[in-house]
Each structure stands twice: as structure tokens, then as C-alpha cells.
Amino acid sequence: MTKTTIATLQAIYLLKDLDNDTLGVVAQAASTDTFDAGEDVCREGQSAGGLYLISSGSVRVTKSGADADVVMLGSGSHFGEVSLVDDAPRSATVTANERSIIIKIDAGTLHQKLAANTAAGAVFYRAVAKSLAKRLRTTTDDLAFARQLALEHHRR
Numbered sequence: 001m002t003k004t005t006i007a008t009l010q011a012i013y014l015l016k017d018l019d020n021d022t023l024g025v026v027a028q029a030a031s032t033d034t035f036d037a038g039e040d041v042c043r044e045g046q047s048a049g050g051l052y053l054i055s056s057g058s059v060r061v062t063k064s065g066a067d068a069d070v071v072m073l074g075s076g077s078h079f080g081e082v083s084l085v086d087d088a089p090r091s092a093t094v095t096a097n098e099r100s101i102i103i104k105i106d107a108g109t110l111h112q113k114l115a116a117n118t119a120a121g122a123v124f125y126r127a128v129a130k131s132l133a134k135r136l137r138t139t140t141d142d143l144a145f146a147r148q149l150a151l152e153h154h155r156r
């Protein structure tokens with residue numbers, strides 16, 4: 001594990017506050033791939049296998065049946081963290097908007113490495129929990145706003 005790899009992982013918002021020992025453990029489960037514009041990183045309904053970190057580039061997240069993208073994510077963002085908590089299939093499709101370098105953290109390997117280093121596991125899973133909590137708050141705000149718009153539209 002080189003400092004460059006640790007620096008690359010630290011550039012991801014989810015991992016920015018993790019210590020080097022924890023990042024070293026996470027790096028043991030990491031692999032890097034490049035996706036061209038229009039290429040799917042993962043597809044809705046596929047079995048989930050890990051967390052994805054956007055080292056460079058950008059992706060769009062779509063849900064079947066939706067008229068608009070769920071979200072656009074750029075360098076330093078992550079997706080797929082729910083797969084570290086449950087084994088449910090992917091809930092959305094993620095497609096590269098441009099040539100993108102994506103780091104995949106394999107769930108099985110990560111769980112194994114973190115089980116052997118419980119201190120790193122506690123630090124890592126706390127970061128994941130904080131991220132999930134932030135996204136849940138944002139989703140709650142978005143839902144409240146959408147319901148308010150629907151209610152106002154219905155009153156017209």
C-alpha cells in the first residue's frame with residue numbers, strides 16, 4: 001500500500017476523516033476500473049457486491065420508470081454503500097457521464113479484512129453510518145418538498 005493509494009482514498013468525501021491504518025485496510029479490498037461515457041458501472045437489479053468511489057469523472061444514477069435522473073455524482077463522491085449493510089440487489093443503475101475512474105471496494109473482502117481489524121471496522125462503519133444518515137435527511141427534505149408541491153398542485 002503506497003501513500004498515493006491512501007491519498008487517493010482520502011480524496012473521497014466518505015473516507016476523508018479515516019486514519020491511514022483504516023485506509024490501508026480498505027485499500028486491501030480495492031480495485032480500480034475505467035468506464036467510458038455511456039458505460040454502466042452497475043445496473044438496477046444486479047446483485048450488489050460493494051461500494052464504489054469516484055476517483056475522477058462523473059456518473060448519473062437512474063431508476064427504472066423514473067422520468068429524471070435520481071442524482072448526478074462527481075469526483076470524490078461514492079455510491080453503493082447500502083450493499084455493505086444488506087445483500088439486496090442494486091436499487092438503481094449507475095452510468096458514466098464521461099470517462100471515469102472508479103474504485104470498487106469489494107464487500108466480501110472488506111468484511112473479511114474489517115472482521116480481522118475491529119478498530120478499523122468501527123471507524124469505517126461509523127463513516128458509512130454518518131453518510132447514510134446524511135443521505136436519509138436529504139431524502140426526507142426532498143420528499144417533504146415534493147409532497148408540498150403535489151399538495152399545492154392538487155389545490156389548484
